[in-house]
Amino acid sequence: MSSKPRRIAGPFNRVEGDLEVQLEVEGDRVARAWVVSPLYRGFEQILQGKPALDALVYVPRICGICSVAQSVASATALANLSGVAPPVNGQLASNLILANENLADHLTHFYLFFMPDFARATYQQEPWYGAVAARFQAVAGTATRDVLPARAQFLHLMGLLAGKWPHSLALQPGGTTRAIDSSDRTRMLGILFGFRQFLERVLFGDSLENIAALSSVTALQNWCAQWPPQHSDFRQFLELAEQLHLHKLGRAQDRFMSYGVYSDAADRSRTLFDAGVFDGKQGLLLPLDQSDIVEDVSHSWMQNQPQAAHPYDGVTQPSLDNSDAYSWCKSPRWQGQSMEVGALARQLVNRHPLMVDLVAESGGNVRNRIVARLLEIALVVMEMESWAGALQPKEPFCNQLPLPEEGRGFGMMEAARGSLGHWLSVKRGRIANYQIIAPTTWNFSPRDAGGQPGALELALEQAPLRADEIDNMEKDPVAVQHIVRSFDPCMVCTVH
Amino acid sequence: MVTDTVNLLWLQSGGCGGCSMSLLAAEAPDLVTTLKAAGINLLWHPSLSEACGGELLSLLQRIVAGEQRLDIFCLEGAVIQGPNGSGLFHKLARSERPMRDWIDDLCRAATHVVAVGNCAAYGGITAAGGNPSEACGLQYSEKSCGGLLGGEFLAAGGLPVVNIAGCPTHPNWVTDTLSQLAAGELGLEQLDGFERPRSYTDHLVHHGCPRNEYYEYKASAEKPSDLGCMMEHMGCIGTQAHADCNTRLWNGAGSCLRGGYPCINCTAPDFHEPGHSFTLTPKVAGIPVGLPTDMPKAWFVALSALAKAATPDRLRRNALVDHIEIAPQTKGEPSLENRLRGKHKK
Numbered sequence: 001m002s003s004k005p006r007r008i009a010g011p012f013n014r015v016e017g018d019l020e021v022q023l024e025v026e027g028d029r030v031a032r033a034w035v036v037s038p039l040y041r042g043f044e045q046i047l048q049g050k051p052a053l054d055a056l057v058y059v060p061r062i063c064g065i066c067s068v069a070q071s072v073a074s075a076t077a078l079a080n081l082s083g084v085a086p087p088v089n090g091q092l093a094s095n096l097i098l099a100n101e102n103l104a105d106h107l108t109h110f111y112l113f114f115m116p117d118f119a120r121a122t123y124q125q126e127p128w129y130g131a132v133a134a135r136f137q138a139v140a141g142t143a144t145r146d147v148l149p150a151r152a153q154f155l156h157l158m159g160l161l162a163g164k165w166p167h168s169l170a171l172q173p174g175g176t177t178r179a180i181d182s183s184d185r186t187r188m189l190g191i192l193f194g195f196r197q198f199l200e201r202v203l204f205g206d207s208l209e210n211i212a213a214l215s216s217v218t219a220l221q222n223w224c225a226q227w228p229p230q231h232s233d234f235r236q237f238l239e240l241a242e243q244l245h246l247h248k249l250g251r252a253q254d255r256f257m258s259y260g261v262y263s264d265a266a267d268r269s270r271t272l273f274d275a276g277v278f279d280g281k282q283g284l285l286l287p288l289d290q291s292d293i294v295e296d297v298s299h300s301w302m303q304n305q306p307q308a309a310h311p312y313d314g315v316t317q318p319s320l321d322n323s324d325a326y327s328w329c330k331s332p333r334w335q336g337q338s339m340e341v342g343a344l345a346r347q348l349v350n351r352h353p354l355m356v357d358l359v360a361e362s363g364g365n366v367r368n369r370i371v372a373r374l375l376e377i378a379l380v381v382m383e384m385e386s387w388a389g390a391l392q393p394k395e396p397f398c399n400q401l402p403l404p405e406e407g408r409g410f411g412m413m414e415a416a417r418g419s420l421g422h423w424l425s426v427k428r429g430r431i432a433n434y435q436i437i438a439p440t441t442w443n444f445s446p447r448d449a450g451g452q453p454g455a456l457e458l459a460l461e462q463a464p465l466r467a468d469e470i471d472n473m474e475k476d477p478v479a480v481q482h483i484v485r486s487f488d489p490c491m492v493c494t495v496h
Numbered sequence: 497m498v499t500d501t502v503n504l505l506w507l508q509s510g511g512c513g514g515c516s517m518s519l520l521a522a523e524a525p526d527l528v529t530t531l532k533a534a535g536i537n538l539l540w541h542p543s544l545s546e547a548c549g550g551e552l553l554s555l556l557q558r559i560v561a562g563e564q565r566l567d568i569f570c571l572e573g574a575v576i577q578g579p580n581g582s583g584l585f586h587k588l589a590r591s592e593r594p595m596r597d598w599i600d601d602l603c604r605a606a607t608h609v610v611a612v613g614n615c616a617a618y619g620g621i622t623a624a625g626g627n628p629s630e631a632c633g634l635q636y637s638e639k640s641c642g643g644l645l646g647g648e649f650l651a652a653g654g655l656p657v658v659n660i661a662g663c664p665t666h667p668n669w670v671t672d673t674l675s676q677l678a679a680g681e682l683g684l685e686q687l688d689g690f691e692r693p694r695s696y697t698d699h700l701v702h703h704g705c706p707r708n709e710y711y712e713y714k715a716s717a718e719k720p721s722d723l724g725c726m727m728e729h730m731g732c733i734g735t736q737a738h739a740d741c742n743t744r745l746w747n748g749a750g751s752c753l754r755g756g757y758p759c760i761n762c763t764a765p766d767f768h769e770p771g772h773s774f775t776l777t778p779k780v781a782g783i784p785v786g787l788p789t790d791m792p793k794a795w796f797v798a799l800s801a802l803a804k805a806a807t808p809d810r811l812r813r814n815a816l817v818d819h820i821e822i823a824p825q826t827k828g829e830p831s832l833e834n835r836l837r838g839k840h841k842k
Contacts, residue, residue: 010549010589013542016513020589039576039595040585041510042628050625051773057760061621064514064664108520108543116546138546139528139538148526152747155521159747163755165521166514167664167762169775170755177720177756179818318628320584328585394819398721474550481548492512 006034009476012484014113014138016065017491019444021460021484022326023477028470030480033453033460035444037329040301043496044316047434052078052403052426055434059422060167062436063493065108067166068101069415070422070493073436076411077422079173082403089397090175091265092387093161095272096188097171098413099262099380099387100157105416106343106373107154109488110203110233111136111147114370117481118240122466128243131230143233150198156191160184175398182393192385199377205232211378215353217361220371234374238367246367247358249463250483252455254280254363255337256345257288257442259421261414262383265390272383273414277334278348280359285349288334290410290421295437296331298449299324308333308449311423311435312408328495331445331454332437340364340455341418341442342487344372352379364459366486373488405429415439417488438493459483502534502678504568505559505602506541506612509586509595510622510631511573514664515613516543521747522667534675539566553590560601568677569606571634574615574622575599575644578630585629596644599634603645607653608677609634610660612670617659617690618765619643625769633659635691638766655684659691663762666744669696688738690765696744701734701752701759704742711735713807714800715815721756724815728784731775732758735788739763756818 010020020036043062047055059074060067072094079085086094119137123129135143158165161178170177180188196208204211205227211234214220220238229239241247260275277286294308302325303317318328331338339345344364347355354375358368408425418439425432445454463479508516520527520543531538540547540555547555558564575596576586583594591598603609611634614620618638622631633643635657641647650656658677660669673693676682688697705711710725717724726732734742734752737759741751752759760774761767772778778785787796810822 008590011552011591012589013540013545013548013552017508018586018589018595036589038587038589039510040629041576041622041631042625045628046621046625048625051776054774057774058621058624061512061514061663064512064517067512067514067517112520112543120546139544144528144544145526148520148528149523152521152523152526156748159745159750159754161755163750163752163757164746166512166517168755169752169757169760172720174720178754179721179756181819318579318585320579396721397818398719400719474554476549 007473009480012481014116014485015489015491016063016493019484019489019491021480023460023480025465028465030460030463030465033457034326035446035454035456037327037444037491037495039491040318040328040495042316042318044434044436047431050431052081052424052429052431055424055431056169056172059436062496063490064166065105066101066415066417066420066438066490066493068098068162068168068171069413069420071168071171072098073411073413073420073422075171075173076413077409077424078403078411079409080411081407081409081424081426082173082401084174084399084401085268086175087396087399088265089180089391089395090399091263091268092391093176093178093180093397094171095262095265096157096384096387097162097168097176099384100155101165102416103377103380104151104155105488106377107147107151110370110373111143113488114485115143115237116141117478117485120478122468122478126243128229128240132236132240135233135236146202150195153191154195157188160188172398172401174401175396177398179397180391180393185388185391185393188388189385192381192388196381199381203233203374204378205235208378208382211375212382214375216357220354220358237370241367246482247362247365249479250366250459250486251363252340252459253338254359255339256280256348256364257334257339257341257419258346258349259288259412259414259419261346273346273350276349277339278345280348280363283360285351290412292335293421293437294333296333296448298331299326299446300330301325301328302330311421311437312425312433314423314433314435316435327446329441329444329446331448332442333448338445338448338452338454339442341439342369342372343376343416344369345418346414347372347376366482369486403429417490418442436496438490438496440487440489440491440494443487444489444494456484456487500535501537502567503539503565504536504570504674505539505566506570506572507599507602508542509571509573509599510576510629511613511615511620513543513572515572515670516541518664519667519670522671527667527671530671530675534678536568536674536678539564549590556598556602559605562605566602566606568608568610568674569602570610570612571599571616572612574619574631574633576629576631578628581630600644603634603649603651606651608655609651609657610673610677611635611657612660613665614661614663614762614765614767617657617661620663621768623768636765655682656691658682658687658693661690661692661697661763661765662739663767666696666741666746668744669693692738692763696740697738697763699738699740699743701737701739701741703740705734705753706742707753710811710815712803713811714804715807715811717815721818722816723818723820726753726758727777729777730758731760731773731777733761733786734759736786737761737763
């Protein structure tokens, strides 16, 4: 542990849950950072001894913004334990429900969580400030008024497919509980069309197809130059990114991971977005095996363990006795390395040419994380339209589930914020162990036994402080805020 | 229009943030419009406000010092007391102080205190299992009065903690309650025995359930996605659950029952520990244990036996499949198929 005085940033809002960041500042730069997850609730302890299927009630309640993702991970783990697979309709409906949450989260992140920081008074002297503040100021900006109704209407898909959001029990290991008839399907297509219109008119100022087809840095620059920044919110963001050099902010290890997501309904061994690891420094794509994942607790307020453990063998026993600890979060590692997860990682592993080109040029950074999220909205809405169209009324949605009394299973998938995995073992029908590694557990992990920082800890190094921030401890440096929020952190999932 | 501004502060502790996420989906009107119409000024909300870090801390300090008026304090998420009563499982970032102590101070500074969701009200899911974080509600621990503030607590405005129960809360349960508080229209008589707003807890989830006809004839579902009543086998307790979920729908046209899964009574103070598997109905001698509370058991059993004997084939069949196989018929209804066949013959 360093003995230099640390500057404290936080509590952060416009992230899910509570977050503190400790900074060692040298001159006008952050030299080192420590990420503190300050809340422990103990879901892995709560789940022990529960009937296996009751996990489907508890785990979505880990998080109100990744609720469906937690359900899908749990249902997948239970399906893995039992060997059941959903019918085609069940897979399509599950994809639609998950995509509905993931995209609503991307939208919420961009408009409500991330952009309002550019309306801060610290930017008042910038030439772009007036238009950006009028549009994106927290609560009062015109964007909030536009986005809340669009988001609420988009979530009507949840009403049809999952009963409600968050915290649905519609996602089962064998499929989904709500069979869709032809009039439901018609209505879903109408909701999707309405959402597409909103995106094309307000967010992109262009068709989804044209956004999805952007294939290089040059193509993006040319697209951006076609209209002035006020033409659409995406252009406005790209203009800001240019002005504020957001592509030079918040670079982490450039090691990206995705578990893959949205199974093909006809061939469940395939996913829309691939699983894998992308080493950005070498430009290498590597296969991913879940047995290479461990969690280390050397810097967590957890009972000491001799070595990092695979989640099947993971133990969650909180303890304040560890003097090296500074977070309730554990440190997950893949082949011993900390990883960055999220939409950027997903699109890199899936080799989207725009993201591959952007990262080849400037690495993982604030701008590229945002571009990947917005690109993903365009890509996935088009898929949702085809999934909805492929639903077959009167065909089954849910298969029966013979759940064994003993055994173990895992479920790995992609939430909006990145890779989410559940590992459970069952004895006499009850949960013997349940371990969860959430996306922000990866991104906001504390250091491990070897001193290796998590993705955000590294991304904050070299973050600049503005002149009026250096001596004002009450003001959290705005660059730090941009970097933190570029990960779209979910702190309630992180520790759970 | 209300002319005086009502200041509202919203904090989160041991919960999932799901009640906020649900609230952001408020419709007709949207959340920002609703707050404006009610004259509510958001001093701070974790998902919406600009202020961060030290800016928030100094706001909280000003409120506690009496320098900033706080009309409504909303807490989402349970109060975390562990480990060993220290509250250290949730220290508010930067403050070196348990969130519990901040919550306690703010409750005493506010005119009205609102617990949003079951965690803040009763401990909720966070208090499930062995309650590893020693979570409790503001004025309750599950069904027992007490919690953080004690059973005798009254906020400065004269009301106990208003418990907008639910997991999550429906957006309009929250917006209606906040608007009524802001307008000075919410009195003790509008709260039930667990201090939940009667505007929605005077109803039962059973009211408006689209499976009512299956219930009447005890035509029961046996597996997920079946259309039948889920009370007999699948753990549904909508007949006892205090909420208007099937008359005030979710996300447009949804509810748990409409989504094909049972009501787990998430507005009840102890719903998180039912003592049995959530989605399996516990039975004694083949009869479900949990029957409607205000009906003599013998009558229920007798009526059910009669109803079962009279179940139309249509319901018996449809109850066990995921789409309607036999549609209801009207006497003398002409067959469209026959008519068209006749037409083609001509």
